[in-house]
Amino acid sequence: xxxxxxxxxxxxxxxxxxxxxxxxxxxxxxxxxxxxxxxxxxxxxxxxxxxxxxxxxxxxxxxxxxxxxxxxxxxxxxxxxxxxxxxxxxxxxxxxxxxxxxxxxxxxxxxxxxxxxxxxxxxxxxxxxxxxxxxxxxxxxxxxxxxxxxxxxxxxxxxxxxxxxxxxxxxxxxxxxxxxxxxxxxxxxxxxxxxx
Numbered sequence: 574x575x576x577x578x579x580x581x582x583x584x585x586x587x588x589x590x591x592x593x594x595x596x597x598x599x600x601x602x603x604x605x606x607x608x609x610x611x612x613x614x615x616x617x618x619x620x621x622x623x624x625x626x627x628x629x630x631x632x633x634x635x636x637x638x639x640x641x642x643x644x645x646x647x648x649x650x651x652x653x654x655x656x657x658x659x660x661x662x663x664x665x666x667x668x669x670x671x672x673x674x675x676x677x678x679x680x681x682x683x684x685x686x687x688x689x690x691x692x693x694x695x696x697x698x699x700x701x702x703x704x705x706x707x708x709x710x711x712x713x714x715x716x717x718x719x720x721x722x723x724x725x726x727x728x729x730x731x732x733x734x735x736x737x738x739x740x741x742x743x744x745x746x747x748x749x750x751x752x753x754x755x756x757x758x759x760x761x762x763x764x765x766x767x768x769x
Contacts, residue, residue: 577735581627582672584692590740592747596696598736601714602629602675606653608726609718610661617668620717624730625669629696632658632676634725636703637713645713647731651703652677655695663687679741679750688744695742697749709736 578586580600590596603624605613612618636649655662655676662674662684672693674680677700688694698706710731717728741749 580629580672582629583627584672587672587692587694587744590694590743591745592740592743592749594740594743596738596740598629598673598675598696598738599734600628601730601732602631602736604631604633604635604727604729604731605665606632606634606726607657608722609728610658610665612718612722613665613668614661621728622669624728625671627670627672629673629675630665630671631698632674633729635707635729637724637729645716645729647707647710647713647729649703650707650710652698652700652706654678655680659684663690666691666693675736675738679748685742685746685748685751688742689746692744694740694744695748696738697741698736698738706736709733 575595575597577597577599580602601624603621632653632655633650634653635647637645638648639645652675655678659681662680663686665671666687667690670691673696674693675696675698677698680695711734712732714730714732717730719727
């Protein structure tokens with residue numbers, strides 16, 4: 574069964590999501606990568622607060638174009654590797670009451686603790702499907718810090734419809750990434766023992 578969730582996301586909705594759940598996300602979300610996360614930790618800017626409260630951060634460096642009327646459009650919107658944001662994410666989630674983080678590859682123990690403390694989930698997007706994901710982006714509401722950070726690192730505030738995702742880290746401490754790692758390490762150990 575696929576669960577449909579819409580931003581703003583309530584704490585009850587987040588707590589009802591479990592690792593392994595498939596979801597379709599609709600509503601306003603915000604892209605943020607390395608420079609944006611560093612800025613949110615060091616400066617704690619208020620200009621992004623209203624967009625992030627009970628919303629979702631997307632680890633994405635989009636490819637965008639502007640039409641003749643001056644309106645932005647996403648050409649590609651694939652996820653970037655989330656582990657780079659591990660030093661920042663738990664603090665960002667708490668500071669801005671973020672309910673979800675989208676990316677690829679999962680995140681570590683610090684972020685997992687932050688998800689549990691604040692009440693948030695990590696949502697895995699399909700890597701290599703940037704053009705398909707861009708079709709879910711129905712509107713670019715605004716872009717923040719475009720001049721200062723550049724297009725990939727700017728905060729893009731976008732409206733998405735039925736963005737397909739999988740919950741891989743939930744607000745209860747479950748992590749599919751940690752399970753895969755544990756199982757892989759156990760199999761690797763067995764394989765090495767059989768070779769010796």
